[in-house]
Amino acid sequence: MPNCSNLGPGKIVCKPGNYSEFVLARGVVSDNNSTKEIDLSGCKISDVDYESFHRLPALTHLNLSQNLITRLKLGVLDGFKNLIHLDLSHNQLKTFPLGLFDQKPNLVYLDLSHNQLQALELGIFDPLSKLRFLDLSNNSLRGADIDPYIFDKSKRIKTLSFSTNDMSGAQDILLHAMTVLEKLDLEDCQLEELPAFALKSNMGTLKELNLSQNKLQEIRGDETFKHLTGLVSLNLTSNTIEMIGEAVFKPLNKLKVIALRDNRIKQLPETVFQNMPLSNIDLSRNLIEFIPVNAFRGTKTKNLNLSSNRFTYLQDNFCLELRNSGAFVNKFYFNDNPWQCACLRQLLNEVRRFDIVYNNAKFDGQHPVCVEVDGPICHRHVEFNEHVYEIYDN
Template sequence: MSIWIKLLITVILETIVTAKLICSKKGVTDIVCTAGNSDYELERGVVSDQNGITGIHLKSCRITQIKLEAFKGLPALEYLDLSHNSISNLDLGVLDDTQNLKSLNLSFNSIKSLPLGLFDQEPNLEVLDLRGNSIKNLTKGLFAPLKKLRHLDVSNNFLVGRELSPDIFENNKLIKFMDISRNDLSDTPENLFQAFTQIDFLNVDRCFLDKVPAFTTKTNMKTMKHLMLSTNHITQLDDPKIFLNLESIEIINLAKNLIESISENIFKSLKKIKMIILRDNNLRSIPDTLFKGLPKLVNLHLQNNMLESLPVNAFRNSRIKNLNVGGNKITFLIDNFCLELKNSGTNLKKFMFTNNPWQCPCLLDVLVEMRRMGIEYNPDKYDGQQKVCVQQDQYCHRHLESNSVYIDLYQELVELNP
């Protein structure tokens, strides 16, 4: 091999190894960039000064800093993805030449704060994704220019509720999607979302809440359809009026809390509710009329609680199709449970009840009835090869005072057959 060929190969290899950022056009209107082998400071000339570009994709490009004029000369830009980089700060003015921007993704960076005025030249921004950063506070006025904002995600940051100004969202009346989960929202101002008039989805999962916060149920939240309150520290749902204003709600997720008690009238006003998720709580019983008279209720998740009984009255005049009560302490159901539900107006199609300490004769009654009525369940669990119930005699004892005996026997069975 000649010395010139060797030198050429060396130059090519060095170029590949030291390449920092490679950008190319995708179609006529988009620029897509890929990372090289080292961190990179984005400067003018890489993606800037291109009149017809509407989308720039800089995801996972090892960007650590954005120079002030990096986005100069992009009058048509509507979509900018800077997610999954190592950006720690954004200088004031860095976005001033992207006035037609509609979607900005800054998720999964290392941003600690956002300077007041950063969005002053973004009157058309509709989608802003800031999740997965290290933001500790949101300065009052930061979002004021974003009057068209409809989707905001600030989840998985270090926000502290008591330090948030109740006026932070005062100009963001059009927000429909709000995710503020995985922050500390204890002691948050009650009127934090007072400006919202069109909210559709709200996520406050993993926010260290010990009760349903008032800022999620104010009268202006009446347009909301999906509320996520899962994985908090809520212990009681005793106020029957707590969800009274949520007249459009279709899904409420209260999974993985510590709920022990619940008011029998708490869901009564929710005539559009389709799904209630109460799995992974500490419920020992449910009120006799808890889900009664909910004409749209189709999906109900009660698994992994401590329930010993299912009062059939609790489901009358609902439209439940899918019911999950697995992982409780149920040893029997009333005779003809499924038929009683059908006669009361429900339309049960799928019934999941695994990992309960069933009395064997009681379980057999349930299985026979479900097969006869064509109701779906997980038959692989009940194939006769696994220990799924306990039996002391051939009769089903439908008395709660006897439950502790079967629960203890089942626990022993589980421990012997992990």
């Protein structure tokens, strides 16, 4: 059986013994009126018997993560109604019997990530009216199979993750009951278009939206984000985005962080970020050849990442013009571009003059960082780029 010990008042932490798997039963951690926290993570538990948690009236935190549990029988979690934190992540659970959480009215935190869940029965979350955090990431769920009324009684959830599930077929009203949702994680959900369920009128409370590692090809429509008026961070990293509409981000008047890293963007509309409160803009690992200072006019950009694109030059006095437009950049990454050496020297002199942090390890004189094409002359026109690319790419 696991080796369990008391670590401070009311806290029990167990470590695995010399066995391949273990069925948790009454007597290991049960029958203690003062126990508040139990950590059974990584104890090779394959099943949980009835009364394993008998007579634990003070229990508030239970960690059963990183075990071998394939099912939880109806009733094994009965009792200990003061539980607020339950971690069942990193097991082999495929489904839950309806009623499993019926005696958990005070549960606030529920982690079901990294299991094999294929379905969520309607009503499973109904008793959890106080739930604030729900992690369903890294399962085998299909959005098309999730009943859109699954969260009708858990409308106070603030953090919700569906990451690494197939949410491409989820109904538009999936999150219609949410009233205070602040963080939504849809990373790697096989989405080919922006999910309508994340853009509805009740999503005005949303602060963080993660849509990275999907299959999005374009972000357009002046009213696409019109309801996300509270959004602070938007992550669109690692999609296949080629096209971005000129005014698509304009409704996001509280947006501070936008990540468009690792896409296929070649060109950005000149006004795409103008007059937005953005402080962090990541455009690295795209195919952008030119971006004018005017694109950042009226922003509050402090961190700008243009690395790993196709820039051979930037507008003359780029950093100075950024400051004149209101963007006081103090961290600027521009490495791994096919710079003309003359243009790069001018840029390096400027960032040093303004004491802007940059990736100086890339510019230590030991690595090839630019193409010498015409001595001290920086050619600032797109037509000259092909000549630079021909040398750089070879």
